[in-house]
Amino acid sequence: GVLERSREQLLRQTCEAVVLGVLHPRTAISLVLQVLSDAGSLLSCCLNAACMALLDAGLPLAALFCGVTCALQPDGTILLDPTARQEQEARAILTFAISSSERKVLMSTTKGSCSVEEMQQCLAAAQRAATTIFQFYRDSVRRRYSKS
Amino acid sequence: GLLVTACGLLRHRPGGGGAFWVDSQQKRYVPVKGDHVIGIVTAKAGDVFRLDVGGSEPASLSYLAFEGATKRNRPNVQVGDLIYGQFVVANKDMEPEMVCIDSSGKSSGMGIIGQDGFLFKVSLGLIRKLLAPKCEIIQELSQLYPFELVIGMNGRIWVKAKTIQQTLIIVNILEACEYMTAEQRKQALAKLSGN
Numbered sequence: 001g002v003l004e005r006s007r008e009q010l011l012r013q014t015c016e017a018v019v020l021g022v023l024h025p026r027t028a029i030s031l032v033l034q035v036l037s038d039a040g041s042l043l044s045c046c047l048n049a050a051c052m053a054l055l056d057a058g059l060p061l062a063a064l065f066c067g068v069t070c071a072l073q074p075d076g077t078i079l080l081d082p083t084a085r086q087e088q089e090a091r092a093i094l095t096f097a098i099s100s101s102e103r104k105v106l107m108s109t110t111k112g113s114c115s116v117e118e119m120q121q122c123l124a125a126a127q128r129a130a131t132t133i134f135q136f137y138r139d140s141v142r143r144r145y146s147k148s
Numbered sequence: 149g150l151l152v153t154a155c156g157l158l159r160h161r162p163g164g165g166g167a168f169w170v171d172s173q174q175k176r177y178v179p180v181k182g183d184h185v186i187g188i189v190t191a192k193a194g195d196v197f198r199l200d201v202g203g204s205e206p207a208s209l210s211y212l213a214f215e216g217a218t219k220r221n222r223p224n225v226q227v228g229d230l231i232y233g234q235f236v237v238a239n240k241d242m243e244p245e246m247v248c249i250d251s252s253g254k255s256s257g258m259g260i261i262g263q264d265g266f267l268f269k270v271s272l273g274l275i276r277k278l279l280a281p282k283c284e285i286i287q288e289l290s291q292l293y294p295f296e297l298v299i300g301m302n303g304r305i306w307v308k309a310k311t312i313q314q315t316l317i318i319v320n321i322l323e324a325c326e327y328m329t330a331e332q333r334k335q336a337l338a339k340l341s342g343n
Binding site for chain 1 (some may be wrong): 153175239240
């Protein structure tokens, strides 16, 4: 449907920004994501899975990226990685794709309405959370390379 | 500035000027000039054979690129044959080209791989381990049964032993070497040579 197409477009744009396609001309790189279970924050989950898949395949990347979802609750508090229930009750859901180089924003999408200040606060929280996710990538890769 | 584009372990060789490189495990093979690979003939187009080498494009191999081949004396290559050769042209802009002779015109082990035997795929990391100078896996296996072995840098290995059963046993051990530690491997081989 339209929602899946929009998710595909967002994922594709994020991946195209980091994958070094110049090294593989006249070649298609296809990324297949299968949803096993959806408990909320699906788009950022897809972003994280996509980055790990690109790392596992050994494709040349200019930077790593991760996805973080923020839910803005009616009373103004920011909730990171909301569950499906929390997403429904929230005033606005913001998803950011954060790059590993200087925590730059690669992609941002918003559902609902929020003020500019609230968006800046969500972005700052997401950039702080990105550090934890990148550390997880590092630990996973370290475990994988220590086996061989 | 310097940008890291590959994921892996940073290695350092102190000798000479010193060299740094990133040891990464790739899934898909990318043709590199000078690599020795096993290709499968998929088509004969005039004077050139098309080979599947596991990359994004088929490689081309001229019929004159065999030892002792002339326009009158063509090599007997059929579709579906296995060829062991090396790349002379392999970059991102051009179709890769292979030859089965080295720079002095000798075949030095390259050419059409004989009948029978078994071709299978392993990961690129295991190939590098097997081709390392002091690889114990091959030494230990050779004490089990005598066999012929061709290792292609594109992840393909061809094995031929005296009987089909022996061939399959060697194939299974090589595939399992990916995940077994040295201890487990020695145990498995001891069990097999005991039988």
